[in-house]
Amino acid sequence: xxxxxxxxxxxxxxxxxxxxxxxxxxxxxxxxxxxxxxxxxxxxxxxxxxxxxxxxxxxxxxxxxxxxxxxxxxxxxxxxxxxxxxxxxxxxxxxxxxxxxxxxxxxxxxxxxxxxxxxxxxxxxxxxxxxxxxxxxxxxxxxxxxxxxxxxxxxxxxxxxxxxxxxxxxxxxxxxxxxxxxxxxxxxxxxxxxxxxxxxxxxxxxxxxxxxxxxxxxxxxxxxxxxxxxxxxxxxxxxxxxxxxxxxxxxxxxxxxxxxxxxxxxxxxxxxxxxxxxxxxxxxxxxxxxxxxxxxxxxxxxxxxxxxxxxxxxxxx
Amino acid sequence: xxxxxxxxxxxxxxxxxxxxxxxxxxxxxxxxxxxxxxxxxxxxxxxxxxxxxxxxxxxxxxxxxxxxxxxxxxxxxxxxxxxxxxxxxxxxxxxxxxxxxxxxxxxxxxxxxxxxxxxxxxxxxxxxxxxxxxxxxxxxxxxxxxxxxxxxxxxxxxxxxxxxxxxxxxxxxxxxxxxxxxxxxxxxxxxxxxxxxxxxxxxxxxxxxxxxxxxxxxxxxxxxxxxxxxxxxxxxxxxxxxxxxxxxxxxxxxxxxxxxxxxxxxxxxxxxxxxxxxxxxxxxxxxxxxxxxxxxxxxxxxxxxxxxxxxxxxxxxxxxxxxxxxxxxxxxxxxxxxxxxxxxxxxxxxxxxxxxxxxxxxxxxxxxxxxxxxxxxxxxxxxxxxxxxxxxxxxxxxxxxx
Numbered sequence: 244x245x246x247x248x249x250x251x252x253x254x255x256x257x258x259x260x261x262x263x264x265x266x267x268x269x270x271x272x273x274x275x276x277x278x279x280x281x282x283x284x285x286x287x288x289x290x291x292x293x294x295x296x297x298x299x300x301x302x303x304x305x306x307x308x309x310x311x312x313x314x315x316x317x318x319x320x321x322x323x324x325x326x327x328x329x330x331x332x333x334x335x336x337x338x339x340x341x342x343x344x345x346x347x348x349x350x351x352x353x354x355x356x357x358x359x360x361x362x363x364x365x366x367x368x369x370x371x372x373x374x375x376x377x378x379x380x381x382x383x384x385x386x387x388x389x390x391x392x393x394x395x396x397x398x399x400x401x402x403x404x405x406x407x408x409x410x411x412x413x414x415x416x417x418x419x420x421x422x423x424x425x426x427x428x429x430x431x432x433x434x435x436x437x438x439x440x441x442x443x444x445x446x447x448x449x450x451x452x453x454x455x456x457x458x459x460x461x462x463x464x465x466x467x468x469x470x471x472x473x474x475x476x477x478x479x480x481x482x483x484x485x486x487x488x489x490x491x492x493x494x495x496x497x498x499x500x501x502x503x504x505x506x507x508x509x510x511x512x513x514x515x516x517x518x519x520x521x522x523x524x525x526x527x528x529x530x531x532x533x534x535x536x537x538x539x540x541x542x543x544x545x546x547x548x549x550x551x552x553x554x555x556x557x558x559x560x
Numbered sequence: 561x562x563x564x565x566x567x568x569x570x571x572x573x574x575x576x577x578x579x580x581x582x583x584x585x586x587x588x589x590x591x592x593x594x595x596x597x598x599x600x601x602x603x604x605x606x607x608x609x610x611x612x613x614x615x616x617x618x619x620x621x622x623x624x625x626x627x628x629x630x631x632x633x634x635x636x637x638x639x640x641x642x643x644x645x646x647x648x649x650x651x652x653x654x655x656x657x658x659x660x661x662x663x664x665x666x667x668x669x670x671x672x673x674x675x676x677x678x679x680x681x682x683x684x685x686x687x688x689x690x691x692x693x694x695x696x697x698x699x700x701x702x703x704x705x706x707x708x709x710x711x712x713x714x715x716x717x718x719x720x721x722x723x724x725x726x727x728x729x730x731x732x733x734x735x736x737x738x739x740x741x742x743x744x745x746x747x748x749x750x751x752x753x754x755x756x757x758x759x760x761x762x763x764x765x766x767x768x769x770x771x772x773x774x775x776x777x778x779x780x781x782x783x784x785x786x787x788x789x790x791x792x793x794x795x796x797x798x799x800x801x802x803x804x805x806x807x808x809x810x811x812x813x814x815x816x817x818x819x820x821x822x823x824x825x826x827x828x829x830x831x832x833x834x835x836x837x838x839x840x841x842x843x844x845x846x847x848x849x850x851x852x853x854x855x856x857x858x859x860x861x862x863x864x865x866x867x868x869x870x871x872x873x874x875x876x877x878x879x880x881x882x883x884x885x886x887x888x889x890x891x892x893x894x895x896x897x898x899x900x901x902x903x904x905x906x907x908x909x910x911x912x913x914x915x916x917x918x919x920x921x922x923x924x925x926x927x928x929x930x931x932x933x934x935x936x937x938x939x940x941x942x943x944x945x946x947x948x949x950x951x952x953x954x955x956x957x958x959x960x961x962x
């Protein structure tokens with residue numbers, strides 16, 4: 244836990260101090276990292292802590308983004324749209340969660356794919372969402388720094404909330420649900436209510452991130468915010484980093500978001516980024532199911548055995 | 561201490577090298593195209609054309625800027641047909657690669673996403689792959705060589721009206737209007753409906769339907785078209801949707817007097833995939849290799865020799881977009897963004913390969929050139945049938961269904 248705190252302090256310092264030192268290009272990259280941290284960590288609450296693998300999280304990004312653009316187009320201050328974006332994402336999470344949380348294992352995951360795709364198709368066919376063409380934010384002044392700090396603070400808040408939840412009875416109940424849902428219910432844990440709560444909390448965070456996404460890109464379409472590939476990325480980040488841990492989703496998010504844009508920008512590697520991700524995922528699944536955090540812990544153990552302890556390991560992370 | 565000194569020297573050397581790289585006498589152009597993903601078929605064609613246009617200029621010694629020939633350094637990135645990545649990569653090219661200008665992508669959604677970025681940094685941006693009018697006029701930095709889709713529809717209606725005037729088709733005519741749920745589709749529908757409203761006596765639209773991009777099954781939609789018994793079938797679709805919809809159209813045995821898919825129909829890929837089912841489809845386009853201009857003939861030969869591919873409209877637009885930017889650069893005589901932008905706004909490319917032969921931009925930054933109409937004929941032949949003065953064959957109307 245001490246190691247995890249150190250890693251989180253590094254993340255906080257990097258995100259908050261970067262505008263003083265880095266140029267705009269680096270800040271854009273860090274904005275992407277912060278966005279990915281929110282998505283991966285928030286998903287980890289339901290997928291990692293409670294073991295409910297949802298493949299429909301892009302729906303929350305989309306709901307948040309569309310809420311912000313539609314309200315901003317109606318004359319709202321974009322910042323005031325964020326609580327509404329979060330509230331609508333929560334509402335949707337409950338509407339979706341009530342029927343789907345009756346399902347278990349792969350049946351739940353398959354149902355969430357269906358929900359995500361249904362939302363995308365509906366958004367593509369509606370006039371008020373701009374159909375497949377999407378919508379643009381009103382052409383008001385764009386303030387990158389405030390948007391940057393908005394996303395950075397949301398990322399830190401998300402990680403903070405996850406750390407807090409993990410140590411509470413709620414977090415322990417989610418862990419019990421993940422380990423054996425029948426045993427958890429036998430012990431008096433209302434599993435459906437806890438799963439709904441976890442779903443709603445993560446949806447609020449992801450919905451807010453969706454609103455900030457719309458503010459940053461100024462243009463959204465169903466193909467970008469309701470995309471199944473986005474849902475897959477949200478799942479892959481915690482898996483690669485270390486599912487169910489605190490630090491894992493953050494590491495996965497840093498690796499996934501930062502490397503993706505860098506690989507795509509590299510003329511020599513741009514065609515191989517999917518191969519690199521696929522390979523990385525296969526390696527994780529086959530050799531280190533606890534992802535990068537698991538790998539780090541193994542290195543620490545090896546270091547200890549060799550009499551050279553590695554400092555700052557994310558133990559308990 | 562010695563180690564620290566060595567490290568400092570290395571860092572300093574790297575910094576100097578980095579500065580030197582940006583100080584070189586080159587024109588840095590950035591391009592973000594959908595080379596993989598849903599739009600990859602045409603995105604790859606734009607990539608090929610963009611690279612060829614740059615290579616030709618570099619082979620000739622570079623572009624003349626302020627009396628000095630400068631080589632072009634092209635950074636071409638793949639956005640994987642993802643709008644968010646597309647905008648991020650444009651931003652990356654501007655902030656990290658420090659490009660002097662951006663060549664935009666293909667597809668209205670991707671170009672919409674990209675077109676927000678140039679305004680933030682004040683960098684000229686020109687796209688050859690988006691005709692939706694809503695993209696233009698919002699930023700003085702954004703230019704496009706694709707003429708408005710609405711005018712594409714008007715050209716098709718003029719062509720059909722001419723077929724009525726010459727007695728090939730008999731008025732009044734009813735239209736089944738099928739458009740994709742995008743701004744491209746909306747603009748097309750707007751163009752057709754505006755024409756019909758202005759010529760109410762001759763035309764009606766008994767059925768109008770929208771469809772989502774990359775729809776899996778067109779039978780329900782085409783069932784409604786069949787039930788409407790319209791004379792003409794007018795759709796606006798992307799290449800993949802055109803192929804899929806026309807295949808279903810043929811399987812269901814629909815028979816309209818004329819068929820169009822907007823800009824689609826003459827594409828080699830579509831004709832090869834559909835075979836005889838693509839015969840007699842007419843299409844409006846931003847370009848045709850059949851245009852009778854000497855510069856088009858020269859371009860066709862040059863393109864085929866360099867790539868082994870006979871150019872289609874997207875190759876030509878990709879190529880001409882780069883050429884327009886480079887001519888503007890030359891006229892600007894400087895790499896200053898504002899000067900390049902001004903030169904683009906005032907550009908008059910008089911030897912253009914595009915219809916009309918002269919490329920200029922309107923006040924919104926979008927080109928507004930005439931369209932051509934082609935018609936597929938049996939045996940894989942394509943004829944230019946509009947404008948009349950450039951036609952290579954007679955239009956066949958109505959379709960002689962067997």
